[in-house]
Amino acid sequence: MDARLAKTLTVILLTVLVAPLLTPAPLPAQSGPFKIGMLAPLTGPFAQTGKDMVNGAELYLDEIGRQIGGRKIELIVEDDEAQPATALNKSRKLVEQDKVHVLTGGQLASIGYALQPYIDAQKIPATYPVIASDDITQRKPAKWIVRTGWSTSQPMHPFADWVLKNTKYRKVAAIGMDYAFGYETVGGFQQVFEDGGGQIVQKIWTPLNTNDFAPFLAQIRRDADAVLALFVGRLALQFTKQYQEAGLKDKLPLLGGGTTTDESALPQMGDEAIGIITALHYSQALDNPANQKFAKAFETKAGKMASYYSEAAYTNARWIVEAAKLAGGKVEDRDAMLAALRKVRLTDSPRGPLSIDDYNSVIQNVYIRKVERKDRLQNTVIATYPAVTQFWKYKPDEYLKRPLYSRDYPPCKHCQ
Amino acid sequence: MIDRKVVAGAGAVVVAALVAPLLSSYPLTLLTQVAIMAVLAMSLDVLLGYTGLPSLGHAAYFGVAAYAVGILSTERQAGFGTCFVVGIGVAGLTAAVFGLVAIRATGTYFLMITLALGMVVWGLAFRWVSITKGDNGIAGVPRPNAGVPWDLAAPLPFFYFALAAAVVAWIALGILARSPFGLTLKGIRESESRMRALGYNVWLHKYLAFVIAGVFAGFAGVFWAYYNGFVSPVDVQLVTSVETLLMVALGGPGTLAGPALGAAVIVFLKNFVSVYTKRWLLILGAVYIGVILFAPRGVLGAFRGTQR
Numbered sequence: 001m002d003a004r005l006a007k008t009l010t011v012i013l014l015t016v017l018v019a020p021l022l023t024p025a026p027l028p029a030q031s032g033p034f035k036i037g038m039l040a041p042l043t044g045p046f047a048q049t050g051k052d053m054v055n056g057a058e059l060y061l062d063e064i065g066r067q068i069g070g071r072k073i074e075l076i077v078e079d080d081e082a083q084p085a086t087a088l089n090k091s092r093k094l095v096e097q098d099k100v101h102v103l104t105g106g107q108l109a110s111i112g113y114a115l116q117p118y119i120d121a122q123k124i125p126a127t128y129p130v131i132a133s134d135d136i137t138q139r140k141p142a143k144w145i146v147r148t149g150w151s152t153s154q155p156m157h158p159f160a161d162w163v164l165k166n167t168k169y170r171k172v173a174a175i176g177m178d179y180a181f182g183y184e185t186v187g188g189f190q191q192v193f194e195d196g197g198g199q200i201v202q203k204i205w206t207p208l209n210t211n212d213f214a215p216f217l218a219q220i221r222r223d224a225d226a227v228l229a230l231f232v233g234r235l236a237l238q239f240t241k242q243y244q245e246a247g248l249k250d251k252l253p254l255l256g257g258g259t260t261t262d263e264s265a266l267p268q269m270g271d272e273a274i275g276i277i278t279a280l281h282y283s284q285a286l287d288n289p290a291n292q293k294f295a296k297a298f299e300t301k302a303g304k305m306a307s308y309y310s311e312a313a314y315t316n317a318r319w320i321v322e323a324a325k326l327a328g329g330k331v332e333d334r335d336a337m338l339a340a341l342r343k344v345r346l347t348d349s350p351r352g353p354l355s356i357d358d359y360n361s362v363i364q365n366v367y368i369r370k371v372e373r374k375d376r377l378q379n380t381v382i383a384t385y386p387a388v389t390q391f392w393k394y395k396p397d398e399y400l401k402r403p404l405y406s407r408d409y410p411p412c413k414h415c416q
Numbered sequence: 417m418i419d420r421k422v423v424a425g426a427g428a429v430v431v432a433a434l435v436a437p438l439l440s441s442y443p444l445t446l447l448t449q450v451a452i453m454a455v456l457a458m459s460l461d462v463l464l465g466y467t468g469l470p471s472l473g474h475a476a477y478f479g480v481a482a483y484a485v486g487i488l489s490t491e492r493q494a495g496f497g498t499c500f501v502v503g504i505g506v507a508g509l510t511a512a513v514f515g516l517v518a519i520r521a522t523g524t525y526f527l528m529i530t531l532a533l534g535m536v537v538w539g540l541a542f543r544w545v546s547i548t549k550g551d552n553g554i555a556g557v558p559r560p561n562a563g564v565p566w567d568l569a570a571p572l573p574f575f576y577f578a579l580a581a582a583v584v585a586w587i588a589l590g591i592l593a594r595s596p597f598g599l600t601l602k603g604i605r606e607s608e609s610r611m612r613a614l615g616y617n618v619w620l621h622k623y624l625a626f627v628i629a630g631v632f633a634g635f636a637g638v639f640w641a642y643y644n645g646f647v648s649p650v651d652v653q654l655v656t657s658v659e660t661l662l663m664v665a666l667g668g669p670g671t672l673a674g675p676a677l678g679a680a681v682i683v684f685l686k687n688f689v690s691v692y693t694k695r696w697l698l699i700l701g702a703v704y705i706g707v708i709l710f711a712p713r714g715v716l717g718a719f720r721g722t723q724r
Binding site: 083084 | 442445449551552556569644645646648649686691
């Protein structure tokens, strides 16, 4: 390599390195725009649902003309790559460089836990619209995070109650992804199901990079009454398909955590999805005016079905704007903003009425949904549990004394 | 005569130290990250650049040390000294065990074995939930109280802390590279059979280089855990190993200062280009290809070439 080329290369590299350092940090202006910083995975395996989140947030802000009381609202979106270290870096950029007034977004539990100490140390008002890991608002509560989305076991408690009251299934085998989201989903179901006299007779955990479910399907106990499945994205598509191919669908009815048939995966599914019953705090097929308006507008904007991710970010954006109004527009006052975020009540969100409990997590309806084919596949709501808290009917302090749902808790007493 | 790249490296350190107080906190945290990643890249350089052993599992030692700090400081409230010693210790121990398996192989086989060993550590981090908290990771690692009169929770003191650590590592590795031991490693890189014929214990030299690289990766891992305040399986996964390998390749293997430069380029590219475009991975890819085509010995390697 000749010297000139080496020099050119160095100049380019130095420019890349030094130029961003020299851009001055923006001054904290009182009258500047109301800045909302949002993290979402825009590259990598979670990019699709990440884009759903961004589209949802943008949809709401566009509806209100991206302004509040004459003040401009600026949404700054950063790609967190679904990696905790990147999410932390990007949060630093949003909070310390861009000086956002509210931090929001994120998708994975690991990111939720990783950002928590930073958010509390910075005292930046934050909301989690999607991150659901139970302990963020339970045993390790974060002061500065308001969870506008859901906690993992929140829909599973009433789901178990529904199964006990409306079906004859008493012995259920569970199969789910081998990580915290899977444990908390299955654990929430097991807790209420076994308290009510049901039995979880088997728990199978599949690695996140599973390519073939056949060996796991072969293990499922054929003497169970039903199977509870928890999958997300590609794995949900593949599992339901292979479940039918293995001839299990007609023998063992399929129940599931909400993401198993979420609208982010449902359009790519075929008849194998029909009849699966799941529970979640949202369904694209919810029959209320707010949701009909939202689902239609989202489909026009994004060219795809609204998923729970899009609704979460849409309602979350509205939540933040309502909080800014409650705080009298003083979004720079972080204490006031946090108090306002906790005080917001929505009566007409697409997923129904919403409020915040004493532990910073949302109280909301849980919907029991069954996949049906109308003009396309949809999650038809067959039952509604109104105003469900993250603790179900347990007393919060007693609930919090129990360990977090995990691979080993609740113990599988009826497994062989 | 003092090497030009040493002067350049020392210059970069001095400039960084002088500029730091003028920077706002976000670029400062990125500079801190550069200092830590530079140590990781330099530690891999001992293997790749000096000994000619391309490892795809280097994140393992880095991550093991980070996990040690995470567990000790959150569960046992251990101080900096304990965490530092134990972190480096377990990293060195892991490397010592893995080295017994890996050093037998060379070339592609060495790549494959280190890759597999790295995956073992990742699997443990992910699945040994009672110790590592699995996928959720360990959060809430407090910034250390290292017996200095400044509060290391603030970005500027922590940057100087990390920079000082990086300089110590750089000097230590520099001395190692110029020592008879380092020269022997270079000899092994050029021709293993000739070194063996000359009576050197090739296996032992490679093994020691492997362990030393692991120890310094652990050194970086300790600071990484304190810097982020959390540890997760991402820190030990393949992507981290590959990225480290790219830092070394980009900067110039066998130069120490080069991999540090590579670390700086990659950290800044990742964090700044991604602000301006969603296609930042494309740009990162283009930079890699550009370097491989036009400067196969890395940016610093290209300069060395011109001096001859």
